Amino acid sequence: MQKGGISSAVIKRLPRYYRYLGELLKMGIVRISSKELSERMNVTASQIRQDLNNFGGFGQQGYGYNVEFLYNEIAKILGLDRTYNIIIIGAGNLGTAITNYTNFNKRGFLITKVFDSDKNLIGKKIGDMVIEDIAHLEDYTKENKVDIAAITVPKEVAMDVANRVVDCGIKAIWNFASVELRLPKSVVVETIHLSDSLMRLSYSIKNKSDRKA
Amino acid sequence: MQKGGISSAVIKRLPRYYRYLGELLKMGIVRISSKELSERMNVTASQIRQDLNNFGGFGQQGYGYNVEFLYNEIAKILGLDRTYNIIIIGAGNLGTAITNYTNFNKRGFLITKVFDSDKNLIGKKIGDMVIEDIAHLEDYTKENKVDIAAITVPKEVAMDVANRVVDCGIKAIWNFASVELRLPKSVVVETIHLSDSLMRLSYSIKNKSDRKA
Numbered sequence: 001m002q003k004g005g006i007s008s009a010v011i012k013r014l015p016r017y018y019r020y021l022g023e024l025l026k027m028g029i030v031r032i033s034s035k036e037l038s039e040r041m042n043v044t045a046s047q048i049r050q051d052l053n054n055f056g057g058f059g060q061q062g063y064g065y066n067v068e069f070l071y072n073e074i075a076k077i078l079g080l081d082r083t084y085n086i087i088i089i090g091a092g093n094l095g096t097a098i099t100n101y102t103n104f105n106k107r108g109f110l111i112t113k114v115f116d117s118d119k120n121l122i123g124k125k126i127g128d129m130v131i132e133d134i135a136h137l138e139d140y141t142k143e144n145k146v147d148i149a150a151i152t153v154p155k156e157v158a159m160d161v162a163n164r165v166v167d168c169g170i171k172a173i174w175n176f177a178s179v180e181l182r183l184p185k186s187v188v189v190e191t192i193h194l195s196d197s198l199m200r201l202s203y204s205i206k207n208k209s210d211r212k213a
Numbered sequence: 214m215q216k217g218g219i220s221s222a223v224i225k226r227l228p229r230y231y232r233y234l235g236e237l238l239k240m241g242i243v244r245i246s247s248k249e250l251s252e253r254m255n256v257t258a259s260q261i262r263q264d265l266n267n268f269g270g271f272g273q274q275g276y277g278y279n280v281e282f283l284y285n286e287i288a289k290i291l292g293l294d295r296t297y298n299i300i301i302i303g304a305g306n307l308g309t310a311i312t313n314y315t316n317f318n319k320r321g322f323l324i325t326k327v328f329d330s331d332k333n334l335i336g337k338k339i340g341d342m343v344i345e346d347i348a349h350l351e352d353y354t355k356e357n358k359v360d361i362a363a364i365t366v367p368k369e370v371a372m373d374v375a376n377r378v379v380d381c382g383i384k385a386i387w388n389f390a391s392v393e394l395r396l397p398k399s400v401v402v403e404t405i406h407l408s409d410s411l412m413r414l415s416y417s418i419k420n421k422s423d424r425k426a
Contacts (some may be wrong), residue, residue: 006370011221011416015409019393035418079414079419093313097306101407103391109411120315146412172418178316180232188417194314196228196323197403198387199291201361203224205385206292 008052014074021071033064036054057068085110085145089161091116094176097124141168150174219267227287234284246277296321298358302374303365304329304344312339354381362389
């Protein structure tokens with residue numbers, strides 16, 4: 001399998017392929033042509049063939065793609081053939097929403113602990129999960145394997161929290177704070193920029209009305 | 214100014230330029246070279262010049278970019294030179310987190326109403342905002358201008374809610390439900406796919422450790 005040379009644009013599309021193929025599997029669909037897949041996904045068939053060719057191209061002429069095989073191959077590429085332990089730092093509404101979101105669990109992303117610094121939250125429960133004092137972060141990470149830390153604290157303290165997480169040896173951060181985290185290159189960061197998303201929406205609104213005018 | 218021919222990759226980077234330039238403005242920085250901007254943003258200087266050239270190129274040889282001018286121009290391109298009324302549908306943890314997020318307000322995205330169908334939530338408050346019965350959605354949209362509906366309901370009901378929103382004449386949806394909304398082309402949709410983001414993170418984790426191995 002090819003490695004390293006895959007563009008980030010292709011990587012960005014892979015989770016979408018994965019979701020679609022998962023839906024097809026649930027519906028009991030065994031194989032699909034790039035044409036059919038393209039109609040469902042609203043992407044051109046040639047784009048699909050080109051994207052999937054990056055990984056050796058799992059399609060066969062005249063047969064199309066074997067849904068389950070492709071689904072499992074993409075899972076492997078995305079690193080979904082294992083589980084990940086996630087801790088949530090920040091038990092506010094956003095942290096609570098993420099902790100309650102059972103879909104992550106199904107995909108192998110296991111939320112193992114939720115931390116906060118607020119004495120009013122510590123000891124309370126989110127579902128079955130007791131909110132832990134952030135003061136215990138270092139001890140916890142010494143005794144428990146943590147693959148990902150989700151940061152759902154206010155942006156003013158996000159950088160401090162991120163540094164502390166990195167000092168604990170955690171190598172991946174899922175950042176929800178609206179701030180660019182500057183961290184060592186050995187740490188991977190994926191940021192959910194809600195305001196960027198809103199700005200893309202306003203751009204689309206503007207462009208739609210411009211086109212009509 | 215050029216229109217239509219701008220790639221979606223460039224559009225995706227614009228909010229990030231906008232955020233950075235906003236930070237520079239706050240720091241009182243009047244002008245910046247593409248080289249300095251590139252160091253701050255961790256993008257190549259040629260990428261920056263190329264991106265900004267799409268909009269007529271606001272830089273001047275030997276001077277660089279005027280921060281405020283560029284900031285305001287990008288704001289216009291992104292449609293940020295006006296305000297948007299947003300309603301939130303779904304007053305659970307995610308809807309509450311978004312309603313409480315004051316930063317949107319500063320950028321001109323005004324949350325004007327929050328709806329839910331849960332009798333236990335209707336009438337309660339998020340900050341100063343009283344949660345409204347979703348049964349009043351149609352009446353509300355007849356009497357009030359709504360530019361964007363944020364959908365923060367469970368994915369099982371998201372499509373129904375989206376159809377209802379579209380029937381009310383709302384032309385833009387900010388979708389947080391993990392489902393692809395199939396809507397008329399006249400409606401713009403921006404989806405926050407949390408699980409896609411997690412999958413990109415697992416991909417990065419996998420690739421880091423592969424590289425080390």
